[in-house]
Amino acid sequence: MGIYDYSVKNTKGEDVSLKGFEGKVIIIVNTATGCGFTPQYKELEEMYEKYHDKGLEIIDVPCNQFAGQTPGTDEEIHEFCTLKYNTQFPQMKKSDVNGENELPLFTYLKSQKGFEGFGKGIKAVAMNALLKGIDKDYKNNPKIKWNFTKFVVDREGNVVARFEPTASMEELDKCVASLL
Numbered sequence: 001m002g003i004y005d006y007s008v009k010n011t012k013g014e015d016v017s018l019k020g021f022e023g024k025v026i027i028i029v030n031t032a033t034g035c036g037f038t039p040q041y042k043e044l045e046e047m048y049e050k051y052h053d054k055g056l057e058i059i060d061v062p063c064n065q066f067a068g069q070t071p072g073t074d075e076e077i078h079e080f081c082t083l084k085y086n087t088q089f090p091q092m093k094k095s096d097v098n099g100e101n102e103l104p105l106f107t108y109l110k111s112q113k114g115f116e117g118f119g120k121g122i123k124a125v126a127m128n129a130l131l132k133g134i135d136k137d138y139k140n141n142p143k144i145k146w147n148f149t150k151f152v153v154d155r156e157g158n159v160v161a162r163f164e165p166t167a168s169m170e171e172l173d174k175c176v177a178s179l180l
Contacts, residue, residue, distance in 0.1 A: 001108065002157050003018055003026075003105075003108065003153055003157045003158075003159065004017075004018050004019045004021075004022055004157055005018075005019075006018050006104060006105040006108060007105075008059065008061065008092045008093070008095070008103060008105055009092060009093040009095070010090070010091075010092055010093060011074040011075070011078055011091060011092065011093055013093060016090070016092065018059075018105070021057050021059075021153075022157065023055070023155050024055050024056065024057045024155065025051075025055055025056050025057070025152070025153065025154060025155055025176055025179045025180055026056075026057045026058070026059060026152070026153040027044070027047075027056070027057075027058045027059070027150050027151070027152055027153075027172070027176065028058075028059045028061065028105070028109060028150070028151045028153065029044065029058065029059070029060055029061065029148060029149065029150045029151075030061050030062070030063040030097045030106070030144055030147060030148070030149055031060050031061065031062050031063065031070070031081075031147060031148060032062065032063065032064070032066065032069035032070040032147035032148070033062070033069070033070050033072060033077055033080045033081070034069040034070065034071070035066070035067075035069040035070075035146075035147040035148065037146070037147055037148040037165040038069075038147075038148075040148050040165070040169060041081060041084070041085035041087060042085050043169040043173075044058055044060075044087070044089070045085055045086060045087050045088065045089070047169075047172070047173055047176060048087075048088060048089045049088070051176060051177070051180055052088075052089075054180045055155065055180055056176060056180065057089070057090070058089035058090070059089070059090055059092060060081075060087070060089060060090065060091040060092060061092045061094075061095055061097065061103070061106075062074070062077045062091065062092070062093075062094040062095070063094065063095060063096065063097050063144075063147065064094060065096055065097060065098055065099070065144075066146050066147050069147060070094060070147075073094075074091075074093055074094055077091070077094060078091050097144045097149075098143050098144050106144065108159075109151045109159055109162075110142040110143065110144065111142070112151075112158075112159035113142075113151060113159050113161065113162035114141075114142035114162070115138070115139065115141065115142055115143070115145060115162075115164070116162065116164075117139070117164070118145075118164050118166040119164070119166055119167060121166065123165075123166040124166045127145065127146065127164070127165070127166055130146075131145055131146075145164065145165075146164075146165050147165060148165035149162065149163070149164055149165060150162070150163040150167075150172060151163075152172070152175055152176065152179070154179050155179065160175075160179070161175050163175075
């Protein structure tokens with residue numbers, strides 16, 4: 001199976017087939033409204049506005065699996081994002097990205113691009129310390145580690161990159177720009 005064989009549910013509970021995104025560059029991101037990384041919504045929206053006409057799509061999958069940082073309903077999450085960050089990209093139904101109830105899409109994404117580390121810097125050190133207390137083997141499994149993990153899919157449907165929440169948004173922008 002490839003990326004276009006998957007679907008996710010929108011906030012109305014309707015299936016959204018990724019086949020509809022064929023030929024586009026896609027960022028698939030698990031998000032949260034009450035996280036230290038939540039301001040990344042601003043940069044994601046800026047990227048969406050800058051590149052959408054050139055073929056970028058962003059699929060936002062809110063998730064409450066990381067410290068309960070997305071407690072609201074789908075409607076409350078959408079309202080928060082549109083009012084605070086003016087997001088225009090598609091937001092899906094709040095879903096799990098790890099565990100027995102994880103979206104099959106995320107099972108696939110993780111099989112294509114595993115965890116390669118948090119990089120360097122203060123945020124990376126903090127995330128490493130946090131994860132050691134949650135999952136001693138976190139460095140050796142592909143699980144989503146935290147909110148705002150981003151997968152980039154090229155126009156042919158290949159998962160070409162995984163950006164952890166600590167990664168530079170400039171690097172994400174460069175990656176996307178190179179694929180458009």
